[in-house]
Amino acid sequence: MSDPYQDTTTARRAPHDGPPAGPDPRDPYLIVSSDCHAGLPTEEYRPYLEHRFHRAFDDFLAGRDARRAAMTRLGVRNETFATQWFEEHEEGLRGGWDPAQRAKELDGDGVAAEVVFPDADAVDSSTAAPFGVGLGLTGDQDPELGMAGARAHNRWLAEFCATDPERHCGVALLPLTGEVDTVVAEVHRARADGLGALMVPAMWGAGAPYHDRRYDPVWAAAAEAGMPVLTHSGAAPREEYGDHLGIFVTEVTWWPARPLWFLLWSGVFERHPGLRFGVAESGCWWLPNLLWFMDRLYLGAHGGKKLSPFAGLRRPPHEYLDRNVFVCATNTKRRELAQRYEIGVDNILWGSDFPHPEGTWPRTRQWLADTFHDIPVTETRRILGTSAAEVFGFDADRLAPHARRIGPTPAELGQPADQSAVEAAWRPARETGRHWLTGRDFPFVGVTRA
Template sequence: MTDPQAATDPQAPDPQAPTAPQAPADRPDTRPGPDDPYLIISSDCHAGLPTEEYRPYLEARFHRAFDTFLGERDARRAAATRLGIRNEAFAARWFQDHEEGLRGGWDPAQRLKELDGDGVAAEVVFPDADAVDSGTAAPFGVGLGLSGDQDPDLGMAGAQAHNRWLADFVSGHPERHCGVALLPVTADTGRVVAEIHRAKESGLGALMIPSMWVDKEPYHDRRYDPVWAAAAECAMPVLTHSGAAPRHEYGDHLGIYVSEVTWWPARPLWFLLWSGVFERHPGLRFGVAESGCWWLPNLLWFMDRLYLGAHGGKKLSPFAALKRPPHEYLDRQVFVCATNTKRRELAQRYEIGVDNILWGSDFPHPEGTWPDTRGWLTKTFHDIPVAETRRMLGLSAAEAFGFDTARLAPLARRIGPTPADLGQSADQPAVEASWARSREVGRHWLTDHDFPVLGAQ
């Protein structure tokens, strides 16, 4: 039975929630003091080889197809220019101004230099270091363009090539990097499950699935249950990331693409939720990356109201696949890698759930905060309570992705910005008081009791 307190208090702990990794008892107490530097973990960064350099990581039988793929790059770039995706003047300036730092997309030593300069102690590493020319795309377009419409054999081959390289890339400093394995989940289930275990054994820590299944089975289909079970067993969060979209539908109208591009990676969330995937696999963690979190409050409000018996949902059959309201699954198993978190989103954090928001720098993409992350953080978090800032900038990501905060603490003390560096007031009681009403209201559709929460068991 649902705990009535959990139904009315969005911050109440869930007894079935996955336990966060704990430091061994013999470790020193690394809990930060109020003025200590922040332990910052970017939940959304990118790395990838220049595409032609993936050849050694690709099985030899795919080399001919890889040559064909490389030969078609000029056509793909021309299409991007035609759609207006590539701003020629901006691209030239970007590569010229950041030539050295951009090598951090594939050079481990340069990468650590850039992370340190940004004050970022650790990161979650997605594919595609180059978001301007697509010059670091994984073989056969399976990076951020990973989609259910790709050839199953080529898609898996390209994903495995990237995963092999990424495992090497993060192995030098595994405490600072969580590599995200590419997972063409719409392929043969046995091969997909095998790749999960292979990726785990190689040192990778999370899985990125396509945002779009296209003509394959949607994610509510039970054929994927072994995949979700394997991900939970391996403690590897499953994520979607913005990138894939039905671009063939947009013509030359770039505005249509950018209006929808964050919708596609969010869509699997409600497919997994309403079909009972989170109920059947309580150890599964799911995240949506680089899609902001501005869309979540209204969606959560709407889904909760349906489940809890609001007027518009009374005529519907019971949602038998769920045993608790949607917000409880969100708090137990879902997080949002809200890259470049905006002020508007932080104002809604008590509806979203402070612990559900994971900040990201998007390094080394130009739409991210690098190389001025400290300035971005000051503009965004200057009046946010320090305890909440610590959660959103790092501690929640550490729990979601299994980072060892004790190992990272000395580094954070050396490179991390302090609350004072971000312009945050030393008078934290006053800061807390300024947000008291918003925190009290929280998820207003629950705290206002505008429909029978406790009667909807």
């Protein structure tokens, strides 16, 4: 019997397969950052907002001082760091909304193309989208105001990306928990305006959880439009934390991951095989153990025999992951790269997080050398660029001149021209792959830095 999925999706390599033959190992890297940020200074969104929301927008702006004071009180804003950050990077930070300056900063980092999320300012939130629907997007916003703020940002973002469309993929904001017809209409409008992906709330608040069938028209519209759906770290139940910032930092990457298992176990990827779903700026260190656990449940581990957790699923979780899911693993860590054969090399998309201070900008080239110096060149090319180009629909041929002009070479990352020793060092881990599927012993691969 033929595989019904082969008619609707592109088959992907098994994560433990060796990489295919690629370009000359000495060629510069095509780097695509899967996680960057842009946004206007908040007050400048007014022309993009329907007139009937202007009074509510004035009220939102009036509350900024109180919100910033609360951030300082909770320790979210370090005054000394903030002052130094803005003084030292004043020119580069204008790239958060100035296309010419942005091109200069991307070139300096060696980044040929980028995926553009909201909120350029991650220190003072001075570029927050109207009504708080940027990285703090949750399911609790007033549906009408939330969609109005999202449309305002999406209109501006479409103009911004159009200044250099081959290098920018704009991520439209999509407050998912409102009226379904309105949400679907915004998917089509954003696509028509040239945006390429959708960011949905990591939390649904009082709205319906993402296993609810009411969202099926949205998933279908996203798949039909070829727009990946993503969550991004930022939203969290901050009212529960008091002044204990460590709780927030510990949990903030968990909330955007949570929709993944809601979608997978409820059969969303079964019903919508063309849907692509990504988790951004939440690392990928959590994924191997999660995948191991879910696969074992599906494949009949003793602890799950009394349950029926996979009704309606025709494939084990790892197959849905490899076909439908990717992780924008911003600032990918050495520990995560050591786990890449369990995660799936093609499932890891690197990001610089420009222009946020927790990202690699403006020292991306050195960061890449510190992190990828002993990773095989063929795999580095996938993680740093070609996988993201495929997921987000970038034209690699049109980006090639940028890569030749600004991309770092393997030699500049400290990767040897003769890759035989590097490939041999990683062969046991690659052959073991997902050890619960291959039956091989788990290899202990040395990792020297976090």
